[in-house]
Amino acid sequence: MSPIFKKGDNTKKENYRPISILPSISKIFERLIFQQTASYISTFLSPFLCGFRKGYSAQHALLRLKNSLNQSLDRNKKVGLFMMDLSKAFDCIPHELLIAKLNAYGFGRKSLKLIFSYLGGRNQRVKIKSEYSSWKEILDGVPQGSILGPFLFNIFINDLFLFVQNSEVCNYADDNSLSVADTNVSTIINKLESDIQSLESWFKNNGMLLNGEKCQFLIVESSGATRNNIAKIKIGNSYVEESKNAKLLGINFDNNLKMHDHIKYICKQASNKLYALARISSFLDQHKRTILMKSFIVSQFNYCPIIWMYCQRKSNNLINRIHERALRIAYNDYISDFNSLLRKDNNVTIHQRNVQALFVEIYKTLNDLNPTIMQDVFSVKGHNFSTLKQNLDYPNPRTISYGVETFGYKASQIWSKIPRGIQQIEDISMFKNNVSVSCENICNCNLCKPYVANLGYIDINATGSL
Numbered sequence: 001m002s003p004i005f006k007k008g009d010n011t012k013k014e015n016y017r018p019i020s021i022l023p024s025i026s027k028i029f030e031r032l033i034f035q036q037t038a039s040y041i042s043t044f045l046s047p048f049l050c051g052f053r054k055g056y057s058a059q060h061a062l063l064r065l066k067n068s069l070n071q072s073l074d075r076n077k078k079v080g081l082f083m084m085d086l087s088k089a090f091d092c093i094p095h096e097l098l099i100a101k102l103n104a105y106g107f108g109r110k111s112l113k114l115i116f117s118y119l120g121g122r123n124q125r126v127k128i129k130s131e132y133s134s135w136k137e138i139l140d141g142v143p144q145g146s147i148l149g150p151f152l153f154n155i156f157i158n159d160l161f162l163f164v165q166n167s168e169v170c171n172y173a174d175d176n177s178l179s180v181a182d183t184n185v186s187t188i189i190n191k192l193e194s195d196i197q198s199l200e201s202w203f204k205n206n207g208m209l210l211n212g213e214k215c216q217f218l219i220v221e222s223s224g225a226t227r228n229n230i231a232k233i234k235i236g237n238s239y240v241e242e243s244k245n246a247k248l249l250g251i252n253f254d255n256n257l258k259m260h261d262h263i264k265y266i267c268k269q270a271s272n273k274l275y276a277l278a279r280i281s282s283f284l285d286q287h288k289r290t291i292l293m294k295s296f297i298v299s300q301f302n303y304c305p306i307i308w309m310y311c312q313r314k315s316n317n318l319i320n321r322i323h324e325r326a327l328r329i330a331y332n333d334y335i336s337d338f339n340s341l342l343r344k345d346n347n348v349t350i351h352q353r354n355v356q357a358l359f360v361e362i363y364k365t366l367n368d369l370n371p372t373i374m375q376d377v378f379s380v381k382g383h384n385f386s387t388l389k390q391n392l393d394y395p396n397p398r399t400i401s402y403g404v405e406t407f408g409y410k411a412s413q414i415w416s417k418i419p420r421g422i423q424q425i426e427d428i429s430m431f432k433n434n435v436s437v438s439c440e441n442i443c444n445c446n447l448c449k450p451y452v453a454n455l456g457y458i459d460i461n462a463t464g465s466l
Contacts (some may be wrong), residue, residue, distance in 0.1 A: 002127060018091065018125065020143035028149035037107075038151065041329055044105050045154060046161045047372045051173035051403045052150035052285040055085075056097045056371050058172050058249045059304040065179065065248075065308055067377045067407045068222050069257060072181035074403035082167075082178045082189035082196065083248050085214035086203070089174035090153055091141035097154050098142075105155065115421050122148045124301040140207065154209045156206070163198045166191035167171065170251055185219060187233055193234055196446040200236065210236050214396050216246035223401065248440040251307055257402070259308040263315040270322050274329070281329050290345070298323065298366070301350050306361065309354035310405050316447045355414065359435045363428065366392075378383075379408045392416075410445070418441045 003016035005121040045053070050061040072079045086092075099116050109116075153173070160176070161163070161169055167178035176199075180191045195424060198456075203210050211236040219231050219242050223247075231238040235349035242447040244259050245254040252262035273296045281289055301319065320338065327341040328334050342348060363379045392412050397403025415423070418435065425431040 008187065017144065017242075018124075018126075019145040022146055022334055023145065025102065027147055030118075033118075034147055036150055037111075041105060041151075041155060045158055048161060049154055049158060049170055050153055050171055050371070050373075051175075053371075055369070059306060060371050061170050061172045062249055062251060062307050062461070063377050064373050064405060065168075065177070066257070068168060068179065068181075070402045070406040073220065073222055073257070073401075074398050074406065075181075075315055076185055076222070076398075077181045078185060078188060078225075079179055079181045080185070080192050080231070080233075081218040081220055081246075081248075081253070082192050083216040083218075083246055084176045084178070084196075084199070085175075085211045086174045087209045087211045088141075089208055090144050090149065092207050092209065093141050093156050097206060099151060101156060101159070115148075115152075118123045125263055130383045132334075135340055137312050152371055160199065160202055163202050164195050165198070167195045170248070175249055175317075185227065189217070189231060189233060196233065196235060197319075199385060210235065212236060212240065215240050216248075218244075218246050218253060218255050220253075220257060223258070249304075251304055257405075258315075260315050261317065263311055266300050267305075267318050267322055270297045270326075273297050273300070274322065274326055276328050277326070286331060289330045289332075293326045297326045298350075305350075306358050306407070307352040309351060309358070309411065310445055310447070316351055323350055347367060349382075351447050352443070356432075356436050358407075358411065358414070359418065360428070360432060362392075362415050363423075363435075364429050369428065377407050378411045411445060414442050417444075 002019050002021055003013075004019050006015050006017050008015040042053075048061075049057045050058070069079050069081070094114065094429045098119070101114050102112055119142065122143070123135045124138055125135050126133040142152045150173070157174075161171075164178065165182050168175040170179065176251070178192055178195055178199075179190045182191070200210055215233075215235060217231070217233050217240045219227075219345060229241045233242075241254075245252055247253075250261075252265055254261050277289065277292055277297065284292070324338045324341060327338075327345055331341065331344055333341060336344070347353075361370065361374065362378055365374040379395060390417055395403070395406060395409045395412065397406065397409050422431065422434045425434060
């Protein structure tokens with residue numbers, strides 16, 4: 001086993017993930033077992049289980065969550081968002097209980113014996129540099145770094161969703177977040193505490209431990225809303241106070257859903273790498289500078305971009321400034337404007353690239369290539385491409401700040417502007433190529449409109465000119 005550092009203080013052992021070093025031949029057999037069982041078990045897995053599944057991603061889980069948060073705020077509700085943290089979830093799974101669950105899902109006796117033999121009889125030791133610990137037998141858990149480990153973990157936690165009665169669950173691997181929307185904070189807290197108690201019992205009965213010290217709690221509400229008291233959630237004998245922001249699956253959420261904190265963070269990460277590139281740029285040719293720019297700087301904006309793409313204008317300007325600086329260093333061009341640099345790089349702005357990513361998610365949802373939970377996000381009505389209205393619903397937002405910012409509303413606005421011939425392309429690779437070439441100026445959000453002092457945002461497509 002090799003301890004891989006996760007985050008935090010690197011002198012604390014709890015901040016390391018134990019990754020099993022397995023022989024290659026074992027992974028061949030694991031892959032064969034996985035291929036023979038995955039299609040069977042997929043019919044039993046919850047549609048909200050987003051981790052370690054083909055076609056599912058953290059972005060899908062977060063898209064559904066953020067869209068739901070925006071919808072609730074649009075209806076003048078507050079949302080309680082409780083983010084749960086499990087201690088060493090993969091290492092705590094009791095083997096006998098896992099086999100019992102596989103039996104309940106219909107696995108045969110020979111299959112159960114095979115999987116039990118796969119889990120049992122294992123020993124591990126830790127290697128740090130050239131030093132080894134003594135061997136210890138593994139009594140619980142699934143091996144991290146294996147093919148079957150994540151698959152078996154999904155099966156083990158699948159029934160967790162049955163114990164949540166009042167909340168929506170956002171799940172990815174061992175990250176589980178509960179959200180409740182209501183106009184009254186006390187009602188939100190009562191419903192969350194009820195489901196938390198149920199899940200605490202589930203964790204205890206299934207050999208897992210909820211780490212209350214690392215749990216986070218947000219009350220998401222409209223900008224300008226004021227409350228006198230700080231909300232608290234009870235976990236066991238302790239309380240978790242609400243915060244102004246919290247990180248979920250690598251995305252920083254604030255209590256107004258403005259996403260500025262997250263964008264400041266990724267811009268800082270990109271800026272630090274940009275300084276490093278600037279220091280060594282004189283020793284590199286243009287080709288190498290361009291590769292480093294795309295690999296270490298522009299790539300900072302690649303993770304779940306749709307979640308934060310409709311940000312405030314000042315946040316988008318911050319992204320564009322870093323992108324422009326990176327292009328100037330890569331091409332050693334300190335004279336051309338931003339648009340000329342983009343053409344030189346044969347590229348578009350980060351926001352335009354994110355709009356293209358949103359087009360792809362809409363396309364995949366309409367063609368049943370996405371998880372079914374995306375149909376809630378994009379309000380899919382049908383599967384006939386003869387008319388657009390049979391595919392996307394047109395939400396009726398109540399507020400500009402939140403209703404217009406839902407992904408369902410944005411999707412209905414921009415998808416209708418794509419030429420029908422591109423909408424009806426049957427191959428996703430062809431769709432990506434065509435939509436990237438033909439649909440650069442389709443987005444009509446405030447980030448894409450020019451802003452004129454004392455006039456506001458100007459829609460060039462509607463007026464024809466400024």
